[in-house]
Amino acid sequence: MPPVTSLDLSLPEAARIETIDGSLPSLFIPNAVLAHLKTFTLKCDWEGNNILTTLQSCTNLENLTLDFDSDDGVMFDEDEFNQALSKDGLVLPKLRTLRFRHVLEEQVCEFLDLLNAPELEELDICGRYWDDSEKYDARNWDGHILAATKRGGCTLRRLRIHFVTFENKELYNLLSNLPSLERLCLENVTFDLTIFRSLKSGECLPNLEVLELLDLPTSEVGNLEYSLLHEFFLDSIPSVFRKRRGIEPKISSVKRLRLVLREPQPLDLRPLERGSHQFKRDGMEVSISSIPYDTYDYGHY
Structure with a gap:
């Protein structure tokens, strides 16, 4: 049987799962499976450590979609995961496309601060959408996105952002420092x-x-x-x-x-x-x- 190269995994919300001594169970997928994945869609609001530990074994991953749609926010704390990750952070050497779905502003920043993706070409970020009066601010996204591209040395060619509010100075800083962009999409973005x-x-x-x-x-x-x-x-x-x-x-x-x-x-x-x-x-x-x-x-x- 050929190895699995594409996986779409939607997990129950953390609030519906019984904890063990106050902790959620670990997410276990054999490394032999993760290492062959090229496309991975993960809908999960479990502890960030579970997600990072899983992703660091996805060494051949090219397309990653992370969906955090729940009432509880997934947090990625760099200090907490220093021991779990190498000194170079979360290294995904072949990742070309990264998509976030239903994310809070802090989740984007914290994840990007850990990411090292030298081949990243497309970044697609969709915020948590309520209505036009309750969009989340894309506060400091510019600095974290630019820092991630610099850390990995990638050439970002496609940027899509949905359902957030941008301050003009931050949006200007972001776009004026991405000269490699070939395609820009702003959907329901207030600016x-x-x-x-x-x-x-x-x-x-x-x-x-x-x-x-x-x-x-x-x-x-x-x-x-x-x-x-x-x-x-x-x-x-x-x-x-x-x-x-x-x-x-x-x-x-x-x-x-x-x-x-x-x-x-x-x-x-x-x-x-x-x-x-x-x-x-x-x-x-x-x-x-x-x-x-x-x-x-x-x-x-």
């Missing part, structure tokens, strides 16, 4: 759209090919001014406008722009579509659409 006045695609994100701003509440967007995106895509301004403004002719790396607005009321997209013609003339694929506020499905996360 100040004026950040595009500071970010320039050709300067901060020279390799960006796809930008997706999804499920932007119209209450946050208001009358979304395309001038903000014009400034972001400065290199995409057609040559006739470049000459008038004295701008050096450059070609933007961005090939696709996708906007999805969530509408609490009927939304007229025609002004946005008219504004997108300038990008389309430069060869960029532009998609603008809206979704009803009360029918959007969050269950696929």
Whole structure:
């Protein structure tokens, strides 16, 4: 029988499990099984030590999804696990894709502080979602994400973030220090759209090919001014406008722009579509659409 290379494991919530002398039972999966895994999805809110001890045996893992959806938060304490992990932290030498689901802000920071993944290319973080007024803050995520990429020496190419609130200075610090990004997706992320006045695609994100701003509440967007995106895509301004403004002719790396607005009321997209013609003339694929506020499905996360 060939070895198992993909495992999807959903464990009962910790609150429903009988403890032994106040402790949860250990999660035991034979090392021979873990060592062959290439894809591992783990839904678990047990003690962080259980999760780390399991993962450190996954030396061939390429795709990892961690789902912490429960009322009790999983904590990863670096001091507590120093003896369990090597001095280099949680080394996953072949990991390319890391996805977090239903995480609290501290869980992301604590796990990334332990991670050493030199081949990591994609990071996908989904916060615990309640509604727009109760999103968790992505506090200090910028520093912890950047520190993890530096520690592992990886080249992060794809970043997806869902259902959190970002301070502009932290989001700017994150994006301006990830020049290798080729694809950026912010879905139902609350942030100040004026950040595009500071970010320039050709300067901060020279390799960006796809930008997706999804499920932007119209209450946050208001009358979304395309001038903000014009400034972001400065290199995409057609040559006739470049000459008038004295701008050096450059070609933007961005090939696709996708906007999805969530509408609490009927939304007229025609002004946005008219504004997108300038990008389309430069060869960029532009998609603008809206979704009803009360029918959007969050269950696929």
